[in-house]
Amino acid sequence: MRVVVSGGGGFLGSHLCEALLRRGDSVCCLDNFSSGRSANIARLMPDPRFECVVCDVTERFRFTGDADAVLHLASPASPADYERHPLETLAAGSRGTENLLRLAERHHARFVLASTSEVYGDPLVHPQREDYWGHVNPVGPRSVYDESKRFAEALATAHRRTLGADTGIVRIFNTYGPRMRAHDGRVVSTLVRQALDGEPLTLFGDGGQTRSFCYVDDMVRGLLAMLDSRRPGPVNLGNPVERTVLELAELVLLATGSDSGLRFLPLPVDDPVRRRPDIGRARAELGWSPRVPLEEGLRHTVAWFAAERLAARPAVGRPT
Ligand code: NAD
Numbered sequence: 001m002r003v004v005v006s007g008g009g010g011f012l013g014s015h016l017c018e019a020l021l022r023r024g025d026s027v028c029c030l031d032n033f034s035s036g037r038s039a040n041i042a043r044l045m046p047d048p049r050f051e052c053v054v055c056d057v058t059e060r061f062r063f064t065g066d067a068d069a070v071l072h073l074a075s076p077a078s079p080a081d082y083e084r085h086p087l088e089t090l091a092a093g094s095r096g097t098e099n100l101l102r103l104a105e106r107h108h109a110r111f112v113l114a115s116t117s118e119v120y121g122d123p124l125v126h127p128q129r130e131d132y133w134g135h136v137n138p139v140g141p142r143s144v145y146d147e148s149k150r151f152a153e154a155l156a157t158a159h160r161r162t163l164g165a166d167t168g169i170v171r172i173f174n175t176y177g178p179r180m181r182a183h184d185g186r187v188v189s190t191l192v193r194q195a196l197d198g199e200p201l202t203l204f205g206d207g208g209q210t211r212s213f214c215y216v217d218d219m220v221r222g223l224l225a226m227l228d229s230r231r232p233g234p235v236n237l238g239n240p241v242e243r244t245v246l247e248l249a250e251l252v253l254l255a256t257g258s259d260s261g262l263r264f265l266p267l268p269v270d271d272p273v274r275r276r277p278d279i280g281r282a283r284a285e286l287g288w289s290p291r292v293p294l295e296e297g298l299r300h301t302v303a304w305f306a307a308e309r310l311a312a313r314p315a316v317g318r319p320t
Contacts, residue, residue, distance in 0.1 A: 002026040002066050003227070004109075006057050006100055007073030009036030011179045012114070012172075012219065016071065017044055019220045025049070028065070031074065032056045034088070035081045040179050057099055058091040067107040069227055072100045073114040075148065080185030086144040093148025094155070101159050101167070110166045112227050113156045117173040117238065117275060118146045127242075127276040130171070130234045141269055153234065160232060170226050173238025173277045177216030177297060178304035188213065188298075191249055192305050195258035205267040207246030212276045214239040215297030218290035225286040238277035239290045248294075255298045256306075 003020050007013040008029025013036065017027045026049040029041060033054065044050040055061035057074045075092035076082040082089040097113065104111035120128045121136030136146045159165040176188035183193070194201045214237070222237040243251075249262060282288045 001068040002028065004028045004030060004063070004067045004070045004100075004103065005073065006030045006071070006096070007036065007075065007114070009033050009038065009041050009052065010073065010077070011040070011177075011181070012175060012216065013073045014040035014044075014179060015177070015216050015220050016073070016223055017041060017050065019224060021047055021049055023224075027051070028053065028063070028067070030055055030057055030061065030063075034085070035076055035078070035181070035184070037181075058088070058095040061099070063103060067103060067109045069110045069112070070100050070104040071112045071114065071223065071227060072097060072152075075114075076145070078181075078184035078186050079142070080183065082145040083141065089144045090148045093152040097152040097155050101156060101165060105159070105163065105165050110168065110227065110230070111156065112168045112170065112223070113152055114223070115149045115153050115169050115171045115234065116145070117171055117236070117277065118142065119150050119153065119171060120275075121146060122272045123274065126274050127240065127278040128236065129278040130236055130281055157232075166230060168226050168229070168231055169233035169235070170223060171234050171236050171277075172219065173214060173236065173275065174211050175214045175216055175219045175238075177301050180301070182305065182308075187211065187245060187248065188252075188301065189305075191252045192256065192302055195252050195256040195260050196302075196305060196309060198258060198260055200261045200263035201249045201252065202263050202265055203245055203249060204265050204271060206264065207249065207262070208244050209267075209271065210242045210244050210274045210276065211248070212239045212242050213248070213294055213297070214290050215292035215300075218292050222282060222286065222288045225288045229286055231285050235282050235285060236277040236279055237282055237288070238279065239294075240277055240279050241294065242274070242276040243294060251295060251298055252302070255295070255302045
Protein backbone atom coordinates (compact mmCIF):
# COMPACT_ATOMS: atom_id res chain seq x y z
CA MET A 1 0.00 0.00 0.00
CA ARG A 2 1.01 3.62 -0.41
CA VAL A 3 -0.12 5.39 2.73
CA VAL A 4 -0.37 9.15 3.15
CA VAL A 5 0.34 10.30 6.71
CA SER A 6 -0.41 13.95 7.40
CA GLY A 7 1.53 15.09 10.46
CA GLY A 8 4.06 12.29 9.81
CA GLY A 9 6.91 14.45 11.12
CA GLY A 10 5.37 14.66 14.59
CA PHE A 11 5.58 12.47 17.67
CA LEU A 12 2.88 9.90 16.83
CA GLY A 13 3.13 10.35 13.06
CA SER A 14 6.83 9.52 12.86
CA HIS A 15 6.36 6.29 14.84
CA LEU A 16 3.47 5.43 12.54
CA CYS A 17 5.51 6.09 9.37
CA GLU A 18 8.25 3.85 10.75
CA ALA A 19 5.78 1.03 11.52
CA LEU A 20 4.21 1.29 8.04
CA LEU A 21 7.61 1.00 6.36
CA ARG A 22 8.53 -1.89 8.64
CA ARG A 23 5.52 -3.88 7.49
CA GLY A 24 6.29 -3.22 3.82
CA ASP A 25 4.11 -0.21 2.90
CA SER A 26 5.29 2.95 1.15
CA VAL A 27 4.69 6.24 2.94
CA CYS A 28 4.09 9.80 1.83
CA CYS A 29 4.40 12.13 4.82
CA LEU A 30 2.79 15.59 4.60
CA ASP A 31 3.97 18.02 7.25
CA ASN A 32 4.62 21.74 7.70
CA PHE A 33 6.89 21.04 10.71
CA SER A 34 5.10 23.57 12.87
CA SER A 35 5.39 21.18 15.81
CA GLY A 36 7.04 18.23 14.06
CA ARG A 37 10.80 17.85 13.70
CA SER A 38 12.88 16.72 10.74
CA ALA A 39 15.00 14.73 13.22
CA ASN A 40 11.95 12.49 13.85
CA ILE A 41 12.05 11.19 10.28
CA ALA A 42 15.76 11.61 9.48
CA ARG A 43 16.31 7.84 9.67
CA LEU A 44 13.50 7.24 7.17
CA MET A 45 14.68 9.68 4.50
CA PRO A 46 17.15 7.33 2.74
CA ASP A 47 14.42 4.69 2.27
CA PRO A 48 13.16 4.92 -1.35
CA ARG A 49 9.68 3.93 -0.13
CA PHE A 50 9.52 7.07 2.04
CA GLU A 51 8.73 10.54 0.76
CA CYS A 52 8.18 13.74 2.71
CA VAL A 53 6.29 16.70 1.22
CA VAL A 54 6.69 19.86 3.26
CA CYS A 55 3.30 21.57 3.03
CA ASP A 56 0.42 23.02 4.97
CA VAL A 57 -2.55 20.67 4.59
CA THR A 58 -5.00 23.51 5.23
CA GLU A 59 -3.84 25.12 1.95
CA ARG A 60 -3.48 23.72 -1.58
CA PHE A 61 -0.57 21.29 -1.67
CA ARG A 62 1.24 19.20 -4.23
CA PHE A 63 0.48 15.49 -4.16
CA THR A 64 1.59 13.10 -6.87
CA GLY A 65 1.29 9.35 -7.27
CA ASP A 66 -1.20 6.93 -5.76
CA ALA A 67 -2.79 6.70 -2.34
CA ASP A 68 -4.35 3.54 -0.90
CA ALA A 69 -4.95 5.03 2.53
CA VAL A 70 -4.84 8.44 4.20
CA LEU A 71 -4.22 8.96 7.91
CA HIS A 72 -4.90 12.52 9.05
CA LEU A 73 -2.82 13.40 12.10
CA ALA A 74 -1.77 16.94 11.16
CA SER A 75 -2.90 19.36 13.84
CA PRO A 76 -1.40 21.34 16.69
CA ALA A 77 -1.93 18.78 19.43
CA SER A 78 -0.38 19.84 22.72
CA PRO A 79 -1.87 22.57 24.94
CA ALA A 80 1.20 24.76 24.37
CA ASP A 81 0.74 24.50 20.58
CA TYR A 82 -2.99 25.01 20.29
CA GLU A 83 -3.04 27.89 22.75
CA ARG A 84 -0.32 29.59 20.67
CA HIS A 85 -1.98 28.74 17.32
CA PRO A 86 -5.75 28.77 17.85
CA LEU A 87 -6.72 29.67 14.27
CA GLU A 88 -4.32 27.14 12.74
CA THR A 89 -5.81 24.50 15.06
CA LEU A 90 -9.34 25.21 13.86
CA ALA A 91 -8.11 25.18 10.25
CA ALA A 92 -6.38 21.80 10.68
CA GLY A 93 -9.62 20.19 11.83
CA SER A 94 -11.80 21.92 9.22
CA ARG A 95 -9.96 22.79 5.97
CA GLY A 96 -7.20 20.25 6.64
CA THR A 97 -9.69 17.43 7.17
CA GLU A 98 -11.69 18.47 4.09
CA ASN A 99 -8.54 18.50 1.90
CA LEU A 100 -7.44 15.05 3.09
CA LEU A 101 -10.94 13.58 2.75
CA ARG A 102 -11.01 14.83 -0.86
CA LEU A 103 -7.56 13.39 -1.51
CA ALA A 104 -8.70 10.01 -0.15
CA GLU A 105 -11.90 10.10 -2.22
CA ARG A 106 -10.04 10.92 -5.45
CA HIS A 107 -7.99 7.76 -4.93
CA HIS A 108 -10.79 5.57 -3.47
CA ALA A 109 -8.56 5.27 -0.42
CA ARG A 110 -9.50 4.59 3.18
CA PHE A 111 -9.38 7.69 5.40
CA VAL A 112 -8.62 7.56 9.13
CA LEU A 113 -9.02 10.63 11.33
CA ALA A 114 -6.88 10.98 14.46
CA SER A 115 -9.45 12.48 16.81
CA THR A 116 -9.02 12.83 20.54
CA SER A 117 -10.43 12.08 23.97
CA GLU A 118 -10.78 15.86 24.25
CA VAL A 119 -14.06 15.54 22.33
CA TYR A 120 -15.44 14.33 25.70
CA GLY A 121 -14.30 17.59 27.36
CA ASP A 122 -14.55 17.42 31.15
CA PRO A 123 -16.63 14.22 31.10
CA LEU A 124 -19.67 13.70 33.28
CA VAL A 125 -19.67 9.93 32.71
CA HIS A 126 -16.87 7.61 33.56
CA PRO A 127 -15.19 5.74 31.93
CA GLN A 128 -15.87 7.33 28.56
CA ARG A 129 -17.60 5.21 25.95
CA GLU A 130 -17.94 6.22 22.34
CA ASP A 131 -21.68 6.82 22.71
CA TYR A 132 -21.09 9.57 25.30
CA TRP A 133 -21.52 12.98 23.60
CA GLY A 134 -19.15 14.89 25.81
CA HIS A 135 -19.11 17.97 28.01
CA VAL A 136 -17.19 20.65 26.17
CA ASN A 137 -17.09 24.39 26.77
CA PRO A 138 -17.26 25.84 23.23
CA VAL A 139 -15.71 29.16 24.26
CA GLY A 140 -13.19 27.96 26.86
CA PRO A 141 -9.40 28.13 26.46
CA ARG A 142 -9.21 24.54 25.13
CA SER A 143 -12.19 24.89 22.80
CA VAL A 144 -10.22 25.48 19.60
CA TYR A 145 -8.77 21.99 19.84
CA ASP A 146 -11.83 20.18 21.17
CA GLU A 147 -14.24 21.77 18.71
CA SER A 148 -11.85 21.43 15.79
CA LYS A 149 -11.74 17.68 16.36
CA ARG A 150 -15.50 17.48 16.90
CA PHE A 151 -16.03 19.30 13.62
CA ALA A 152 -13.52 16.96 11.90
CA GLU A 153 -15.50 13.95 13.18
CA ALA A 154 -18.74 15.46 11.85
CA LEU A 155 -17.13 16.18 8.49
CA ALA A 156 -15.73 12.65 8.10
CA THR A 157 -19.12 11.21 9.08
CA ALA A 158 -20.95 13.41 6.58
CA HIS A 159 -18.58 12.32 3.79
CA ARG A 160 -19.24 8.71 4.72
CA ARG A 161 -23.03 9.15 4.78
CA THR A 162 -23.47 11.32 1.72
CA LEU A 163 -20.57 10.28 -0.53
CA GLY A 164 -20.01 6.70 0.64
CA ALA A 165 -16.41 7.51 1.65
CA ASP A 166 -14.52 4.79 3.55
CA THR A 167 -13.79 6.76 6.71
CA GLY A 168 -12.73 5.73 10.20
CA ILE A 169 -12.43 7.80 13.38
CA VAL A 170 -10.17 6.98 16.32
CA ARG A 171 -10.32 8.92 19.57
CA ILE A 172 -6.82 8.92 20.97
CA PHE A 173 -6.29 9.20 24.73
CA ASN A 174 -3.03 10.49 26.33
CA THR A 175 -0.12 8.84 24.57
CA TYR A 176 3.51 9.19 25.55
CA GLY A 177 6.92 7.94 24.52
CA PRO A 178 10.19 8.85 22.83
CA ARG A 179 10.12 11.95 20.54
CA MET A 180 7.71 13.96 22.65
CA ARG A 181 9.02 17.50 22.91
CA ALA A 182 10.39 18.52 26.28
CA HIS A 183 8.46 21.81 26.29
CA ASP A 184 5.17 20.71 24.70
CA GLY A 185 3.24 21.24 27.94
CA ARG A 186 2.01 17.63 28.14
CA VAL A 187 2.14 16.01 31.52
CA VAL A 188 4.56 13.12 30.86
CA SER A 189 7.14 15.17 28.93
CA THR A 190 6.94 18.03 31.44
CA LEU A 191 7.46 15.81 34.49
CA VAL A 192 10.30 13.83 32.85
CA ARG A 193 12.08 17.05 31.79
CA GLN A 194 11.69 18.58 35.25
CA ALA A 195 12.97 15.42 36.95
CA LEU A 196 16.03 15.22 34.66
CA ASP A 197 16.73 18.94 35.19
CA GLY A 198 16.49 18.52 38.97
CA GLU A 199 13.58 21.00 39.08
CA PRO A 200 10.50 20.52 41.25
CA LEU A 201 7.77 18.56 39.44
CA THR A 202 4.71 20.77 38.93
CA LEU A 203 1.35 19.29 39.80
CA PHE A 204 -2.01 21.03 39.49
CA GLY A 205 -4.57 21.03 42.28
CA ASP A 206 -3.64 18.20 44.64
CA GLY A 207 -2.44 15.98 41.77
CA GLY A 208 -5.44 13.72 42.36
CA GLN A 209 -6.88 14.18 38.83
CA THR A 210 -6.59 11.00 36.79
CA ARG A 211 -5.37 10.21 33.30
CA SER A 212 -4.71 6.99 31.46
CA PHE A 213 -1.39 6.83 29.68
CA CYS A 214 -0.84 4.74 26.57
CA TYR A 215 2.64 3.90 25.31
CA VAL A 216 3.27 4.98 21.72
CA ASP A 217 3.96 1.46 20.37
CA ASP A 218 0.54 0.32 21.59
CA MET A 219 -1.11 3.36 19.99
CA VAL A 220 0.60 2.71 16.65
CA ARG A 221 -0.71 -0.90 16.68
CA GLY A 222 -4.20 0.48 17.31
CA LEU A 223 -3.94 2.98 14.47
CA LEU A 224 -2.79 0.26 12.07
CA ALA A 225 -5.63 -2.02 13.17
CA MET A 226 -8.12 0.76 12.43
CA LEU A 227 -6.48 1.47 9.09
CA ASP A 228 -6.73 -2.20 8.09
CA SER A 229 -10.37 -2.52 9.15
CA ARG A 230 -13.32 -0.95 7.32
CA ARG A 231 -14.83 0.18 10.61
CA PRO A 232 -16.29 3.70 10.78
CA GLY A 233 -15.71 4.20 14.49
CA PRO A 234 -15.47 6.28 16.47
CA VAL A 235 -13.23 3.91 18.40
CA ASN A 236 -11.47 4.87 21.63
CA LEU A 237 -7.75 4.03 21.67
CA GLY A 238 -6.02 4.42 24.99
CA ASN A 239 -4.87 2.60 28.05
CA PRO A 240 -7.77 1.90 30.42
CA VAL A 241 -5.52 1.78 33.50
CA GLU A 242 -6.30 5.01 35.36
CA ARG A 243 -3.52 6.73 37.35
CA THR A 244 -3.47 9.96 39.31
CA VAL A 245 -1.02 12.58 38.14
CA LEU A 246 0.59 12.36 41.59
CA GLU A 247 1.22 8.63 41.04
CA LEU A 248 2.70 9.44 37.64
CA ALA A 249 5.06 11.98 39.23
CA GLU A 250 6.23 9.37 41.74
CA LEU A 251 6.89 6.86 38.94
CA VAL A 252 8.83 9.51 37.00
CA LEU A 253 11.00 10.19 40.05
CA LEU A 254 11.66 6.46 40.33
CA ALA A 255 12.46 6.01 36.63
CA THR A 256 14.82 9.00 36.53
CA GLY A 257 16.40 8.47 39.97
CA SER A 258 15.83 12.19 40.52
CA ASP A 259 15.48 13.73 43.98
CA SER A 260 13.34 16.64 42.71
CA GLY A 261 10.53 17.76 44.99
CA LEU A 262 6.91 18.47 44.06
CA ARG A 263 5.33 21.91 43.50
CA PHE A 264 1.54 22.30 43.62
CA LEU A 265 -0.14 24.98 41.47
CA PRO A 266 -3.82 25.94 41.09
CA LEU A 267 -5.89 23.82 38.67
CA PRO A 268 -6.11 25.34 35.16
CA VAL A 269 -9.53 26.31 33.73
CA ASP A 270 -11.46 23.44 32.07
CA ASP A 271 -8.82 20.86 32.97
CA PRO A 272 -10.61 17.48 33.00
CA VAL A 273 -10.70 15.86 36.43
CA ARG A 274 -10.98 12.25 35.25
CA ARG A 275 -10.15 10.58 31.97
CA ARG A 276 -10.31 6.89 31.20
CA PRO A 277 -11.32 5.18 27.97
CA ASP A 278 -13.73 2.32 27.78
CA ILE A 279 -11.95 0.25 25.12
CA GLY A 280 -14.63 -2.42 24.73
CA ARG A 281 -15.23 -1.40 21.13
CA ALA A 282 -11.54 -1.46 20.22
CA ARG A 283 -11.22 -4.94 21.74
CA ALA A 284 -14.33 -6.27 19.97
CA GLU A 285 -13.94 -4.61 16.56
CA LEU A 286 -10.17 -4.36 16.18
CA GLY A 287 -8.94 -7.08 18.56
CA TRP A 288 -6.77 -4.35 20.11
CA SER A 289 -5.71 -3.63 23.65
CA PRO A 290 -2.56 -2.03 25.06
CA ARG A 291 0.28 -4.23 26.32
CA VAL A 292 2.98 -1.93 27.70
CA PRO A 293 2.66 -1.10 31.42
CA LEU A 294 3.31 2.51 32.46
CA GLU A 295 6.46 1.58 34.41
CA GLU A 296 8.03 -0.01 31.31
CA GLY A 297 6.93 2.73 28.91
CA LEU A 298 8.33 5.37 31.26
CA ARG A 299 11.71 3.60 31.32
CA HIS A 300 11.94 3.81 27.49
CA THR A 301 10.76 7.42 27.52
CA VAL A 302 13.20 8.52 30.23
CA ALA A 303 16.07 6.76 28.42
CA TRP A 304 15.23 8.64 25.24
CA PHE A 305 14.95 12.04 26.98
CA ALA A 306 18.24 11.42 28.79
CA ALA A 307 20.01 10.50 25.52
CA GLU A 308 18.64 13.64 23.82
CA ARG A 309 19.97 15.81 26.64
CA LEU A 310 23.39 14.19 26.38
CA ALA A 311 23.49 14.70 22.62
CA ALA A 312 22.53 18.38 23.03
CA ARG A 313 25.21 19.05 25.68
CA PRO A 314 28.44 20.65 24.35
CA ALA A 315 31.43 18.27 24.61
CA VAL A 316 33.61 19.20 27.62
CA GLY A 317 37.30 19.91 27.01
CA ARG A 318 36.93 19.87 23.24
CA PRO A 319 38.13 23.03 21.42
CA THR A 320 35.14 24.95 20.06
P1 NAD B 1 2.62 16.48 17.15
O1 NAD B 1 2.49 17.94 17.37
O2 NAD B 1 3.91 15.85 17.49
O3 NAD B 1 2.25 16.11 15.65
C1 NAD B 1 1.41 16.88 14.83
C2 NAD B 1 2.09 17.04 13.47
O4 NAD B 1 1.22 17.74 12.58
C3 NAD B 1 3.38 17.85 13.57
O5 NAD B 1 4.40 17.18 12.86
C4 NAD B 1 3.02 19.18 12.90
O6 NAD B 1 4.15 19.81 12.32
C5 NAD B 1 1.99 18.73 11.90
N1 NAD B 1 1.06 19.78 11.47
C6 NAD B 1 0.30 20.59 12.27
N2 NAD B 1 -0.45 21.40 11.50
C7 NAD B 1 -0.18 21.09 10.21
C8 NAD B 1 -0.64 21.59 8.95
N3 NAD B 1 -1.56 22.56 8.86
N4 NAD B 1 -0.14 21.05 7.82
C9 NAD B 1 0.79 20.06 7.88
N5 NAD B 1 1.26 19.55 9.03
C10 NAD B 1 0.79 20.06 10.18
O7 NAD B 1 1.42 15.78 17.96
P2 NAD B 1 1.09 14.24 18.15
O8 NAD B 1 0.99 13.97 19.58
O9 NAD B 1 1.98 13.40 17.32
O10 NAD B 1 -0.40 14.19 17.59
C11 NAD B 1 -0.71 13.63 16.32
C12 NAD B 1 -2.23 13.59 16.16
O11 NAD B 1 -2.79 12.75 17.16
C13 NAD B 1 -2.90 14.96 16.31
O12 NAD B 1 -3.93 15.08 15.37
C14 NAD B 1 -3.46 14.92 17.71
O13 NAD B 1 -4.60 15.73 17.82
C15 NAD B 1 -3.78 13.44 17.87
N6 NAD B 1 -3.78 13.07 19.30
C16 NAD B 1 -2.62 12.87 19.97
C17 NAD B 1 -2.64 12.56 21.32
C18 NAD B 1 -1.39 12.30 22.12
O14 NAD B 1 -1.50 12.00 23.32
N7 NAD B 1 -0.21 12.36 21.56
C19 NAD B 1 -3.88 12.46 21.99
C20 NAD B 1 -5.04 12.68 21.29
C21 NAD B 1 -4.98 12.98 19.93
